[in-house]
Amino acid sequence: xxxxxxxxxxxxFLLRRLHSLTGVVPIGAFMLIHLTTNSxxxxxxxxxxAHAATPIGRGVETFQDEVSFINGMPLLLLIEALVLWxxxxxxxxxxxxFALGASNNVARYGYQGNKRYMLxxxxxxxxxxxILYHVATLRWGWEWLTPANTAWSHYFATSTLAAALxxxxxxxTVPGIIVSLGYFIGVSALVFHFANGLLTASIxxxxxxxxxxxxxWGYLCTGIGAVVMLLGWSALAGFVFLVDHDxxxxxxxxxxxxxxxxxxxxxxxxEHLHRPGMEAAAIRxxxxxxxxxxxxxxxx
Amino acid sequence: MSNTARGGVRARNVIFRIKRCEGPGKPSRWEAFKVxxxxxxxxxxxxxxxxxxPVTIDGRQTTPVVWxxxxxxxxxxxxxxxxxxxxxxxxxxxxxxxxxxEGDTITLEPMxxxxxxxxxxxxxxxxxxxxxxxxxxxxxxxxxxxxxxPRETPDHQHDRYVMSTCMxxxxxxxxxxxxxxxxxEGKWDRSFVGAAVVNQARLFNEHxxxxxxxxxxxDALMGPGGLDACGKAENCVKVCxxxxxxxxxxxxxxxxxxxxxxxRIFSGK
Numbered sequence: 148x149x150x151x152x153x154x155x156x157x158x159x160f161l162l163r164r165l166h167s168l169t170g171v172v173p174i175g176a177f178m179l180i181h182l183t184t185n186s187x188x189x190x191x192x193x194x195x196x197a198h199a200a201t202p203i204g205r206g207v208e209t210f211q212d213e214v215s216f217i218n219g220m221p222l223l224l225l226i227e228a229l230v231l232w233x234x235x236x237x238x239x240x241x242x243x244x245f246a247l248g249a250s251n252n253v254a255r256y257g258y259q260g261n262k263r264y265m266l267x268x269x270x271x272x273x274x275x276x277x278i279l280y281h282v283a284t285l286r287w288g289w290e291w292l293t294p295a296n297t298a299w300s301h302y303f304a305t306s307t308l309a310a311a312l313x314x315x316x317x318x319x320t321v322p323g324i325i326v327s328l329g330y331f332i333g334v335s336a337l338v339f340h341f342a343n344g345l346l347t348a349s350i351x352x353x354x355x356x357x358x359x360x361x362x363x364w365g366y367l368c369t370g371i372g373a374v375v376m377l378l379g380w381s382a383l384a385g386f387v388f389l390v391d392h393d394x395x396x397x398x399x400x401x402x403x404x405x406x407x408x409x410x411x412x413x414x415x416x417x418e419h420l421h422r423p424g425m426e427a428a429a430i431r432x433x434x435x436x437x438x439x440x441x442x443x444x445x446x447x
Numbered sequence: 448m449s450n451t452a453r454g455g456v457r458a459r460n461v462i463f464r465i466k467r468c469e470g471p472g473k474p475s476r477w478e479a480f481k482v483x484x485x486x487x488x489x490x491x492x493x494x495x496x497x498x499x500x501p502v503t504i505d506g507r508q509t510t511p512v513v514w515x516x517x518x519x520x521x522x523x524x525x526x527x528x529x530x531x532x533x534x535x536x537x538x539x540x541x542x543x544x545x546x547x548x549e550g551d552t553i554t555l556e557p558m559x560x561x562x563x564x565x566x567x568x569x570x571x572x573x574x575x576x577x578x579x580x581x582x583x584x585x586x587x588x589x590x591x592x593x594x595x596x597p598r599e600t601p602d603h604q605h606d607r608y609v610m611s612t613c614m615x616x617x618x619x620x621x622x623x624x625x626x627x628x629x630x631x632e633g634k635w636d637r638s639f640v641g642a643a644v645v646n647q648a649r650l651f652n653e654h655x656x657x658x659x660x661x662x663x664x665x666d667a668l669m670g671p672g673g674l675d676a677c678g679k680a681e682n683c684v685k686v687c688x689x690x691x692x693x694x695x696x697x698x699x700x701x702x703x704x705x706x707x708x709x710x711r712i713f714s715g716k
Contacts, residue, residue, distance in 0.1 A: 156637065156671045160708060163675035249678055250624045255532050260681030264624060347679040350694065353702020357695055 155244075166241045167351045169234040170344045177231060178341055182334075182378040184213045188305065188385035199398055206385060207305045207395040211402055214304040232282075239275040246271055267343050270336035277333025284311060294323035302403050302415055306396035308386055317392025327387050334379040342372025456486050459549040461542060462504065463493060465512055466556040468563045471570075475563070478512075479504040484546070490537035490555065491516055491526060494567075514567040521688060524616025528567045529556040534621035536688055537567075558621050560628045573635055574615050577644035580636070581664045585657040597655025610650040610696060612689040619643050619683035619693055625676055639676035640668070642683035646696040652703065665700075665707040674700055 155162060187194075191209025192202035199205045220226065246268040253265050283289040285299040285308070295315035299307045306317065312327050314320030346368040349355040355364040404412045461484045468475040481504045482493045491514075498511040514537070516526035521539040528537050531545065531554050545553050561569035587593055599607075619642040620626045629638045648664045651657035668674045674697065683693040 159671045159673070160669040160675055160704075164705075164708070248625070248627075248676075250627065252622070252624050252682075256622050256682045256685065258680075258682060258685050260679070260685070261624070264678055264680035350677075350679050350698045351675075351701055352705050353698050353700070356698040356702060358692060361694070361698070 162241060163245075164351070166238055166245070167344075167348050169238045170341070171348060173230045173234055174238055175341045175344070178337065179375060179378075182338075182375060182382060184217070185210070185382035186378045186385070187213055188390065189381045201391075201394070203385070203389050203391065204394060204398055207390065207398050208402065211304050211399055214301050215402075215406070218301040227286075235278060239271075239278070242271050243275065263343050263346075267340060267347070270340040270343075274333060274337040274340050277329065277337065280329070281333070294320045294326050300415075303396060303399040305386065305390055306392050306399060309390050309392050309395065312387055317390065317395075327383075330383055330387075331380075334383060335376065338372060338376045338379050341375065342368050345371065456543045456547050458483065458485050459546075459551075460484070461493070461546040462550065462552040463497065464552055464554045465497075465566070466554075467512065467566050468557070470565055471562055478509060480512075484542050486543060488542045490528075490530065490540045490542070490553070491519060493542060493553075494537070494555075512567065513565040515564075515569070522614060524614035527558055527616040527618060527621075529558060529621065530554070532556075534558060534618045534686060536616065539688070558617060560620050560623075560626055561617065562628070562630045571615070571617055573629065573632075574617055574620065574641070574643060576632075576635055577640040578615070578647055580640060581644055581648040581667050582660045583644070583647035583651050583664075585651060585654055586660060587656065593656070599655065603653070607650060607653055609689075609691055610646050613643055613646055613650075613691055614689065615643055616688065617643065618686045618688060622682040622686040623678075624680050624682065625678040635672070637671045639672055640674075642677075642687075642693040642697060645674055645677075645700050646691055646693055649696045649700050652700070661703070662707065665704050668700060669704055669708065674704060 187209045188203070188206040191197055191206035194205055194209045197205035197208040199208050217223070249264075249268055251265050253261050280292065284292050288298055290296050290298040290311075293311045294313060295310065297307065297310040297315055299311050309317035312330060313323035346361075346365055349361060349364045355361045400412060400416075403415070460481050463480045463482055465478055465480065466475050467478050480497050480500075480502070482496050484493060494512060494514055501509050501511045503509055514526065514528070516538060517523040518525070519538045521536045524536065526537045527534060530537060530540050537555070542553070545551070555567060557563045557567045558569045558571075561571050561573065564570050623639070623641055625639050626641045627638065629635060645668065648668060652661045652664055677697055679694075681694050683697075684691070684695075687693055
């Protein structure tokens with residue numbers, strides 16, 4: 148088996164199977180959780196524990212609550228590095244290496260399976276690039292790559308996200324249109340990659356063997372893919388089209404104030420105001436908007 | 448038989464565009480031939496006509512087109528070539544279906560994943576090398592009699608029979624986007640073996656006596672160029688002229704490899 152070749156050659160089996168495994172767990176599993184959390188911007192409207200007057204306001208509250216919970220987790224950086232960044236880097240880099248050894252003969256053999264094979268590699272490239280952009284801009288603070296040089300803050304999750312997608316103050320800009328479209332393509336690509344990856348993983352591991360078993364598994368994967376796609380699209384539609392930036396910001400301010408006190412709110416707002424290119428105008432404008440209604444408190 | 452085939456097709460002229468090559472490593476070129484075709488003709492009979500009349504459509508004298516064929520009934524796999532862009536056996540390729548009208552064109556190319564010997568004749572050694580790599584046989588040679596063969600249920604026999612109809616034609620390899628032409632024999636061990644070989648490994652893994660070599664076959668398929676190089680495009684099963692459930696074979700051997708791999712981890716071998 149080992150021909151005295153390099154590391155990849157000697158550990159070929161292990162690497163390929165780890166590549167397959169990491170795609171499902173943790174990466175795929177995380178994507179499910181991530182998109183469920185993000186789509187709370189819509190399903191938060193029916194969250195009975197949210198207080199805001201408008202449905203989207205309740206979405207903002209629910210999403211903010213989820214984000215605060217995640218950011219309050221102990222050893223977050225370690226969890227992120229071990230459960231997300233490392234597996235994604237492994238899956239992505241190895242995936243690119245393997246995909247470079249592929250060829251495309253869809254023009255000659257236009258079977259559905261062959262098209263999925265080609266799309267799996269295409270969505271892999273697209274998705275990997277998208278994840279890098281997504282994490283770099285919203286997590287690593289590469290705000291110069293966002294439409295209007297705005298950073299994301301987990302204290303103001305919805306409003307700063309709308310700004311990072313569209314432009315300062317959640318107002319549409321031309322780069323914002325491109326970024327939002329990029330998100331649509333990136334999210335769709337990754338969901339397809341996940342669902343089709345689940346389908347092919349059943350061959351990789353020999354879980355579904357017979358034609359019938361693979362067909363049934365295929366239906367299930369299509370169903371899972373459709374549901375996850377809907378989660379992703381609804382989250383994106385919520386942040387891009389439905390959120391009122393200023394209303395969201397007011398709700399977030401109130402939540403920070405209630406949770407950490409007015410002093411802390413002033414402090415982080417000052418911090419934001421003093422960082423150049425950080426939504427300064429938007430925060431100032433939002434501060435002048437009247438108070439949005441009853442105090443949004445969740446988990447009392 | 449009348450002079451008219453089932454579809455009401457009549458005698459006519461068909462243009463054959465053929466990708467030609469003088470020998471290994473030589474550049475290839477295209478030549479066209481105008482062939483008078485009788486109903487029920489196949490590609491081989493037309494190639495026979497061209498061999499007897501090696502004159503191109505421009506009236507230029509050329510060498511006879513070389514091809515490989517043997518059984519003429521889609522059982523040996525020797526005459527496999529790429530016809531109108533898709534790989535298949537030329538003996539079972541009826542002109543009436545491909546070129547029913549006067550002046551229709553049929554394109555013939557050699558298989559794309561094997562080195563060309565000459566014209567439409569390719570060298571499929573790598574496929575047979577793959578069968579040796581996975582020990583696709585039943586070991587019965589020895590110093591003493593092994594006695595009677597193992598019993599087999601009709602169900603099991605039925606499943607294995609389909610796998611055994613593989614004629615190593617190489618269609619599955621030609622259509623596979625993960626299987627690449629590799630003329631350097633030294634690199635075969637690291638290049639994907641392809642569906643045909645995996646299917647044969649499964650056939651002999653499931654044979655009562657052949658299964659003694661199962662661990663060795665799985666080891667061979669676990670390494671580079673083994674089954675993990677499969678990209679799940681599933682073209683193999685679509686183009687297989689024998690309708691062998693190749694993806695099922697791939698999944699079945701993968702299952703065996705999964706179990707084999709875990710066993711190896713925990714037994715420390």
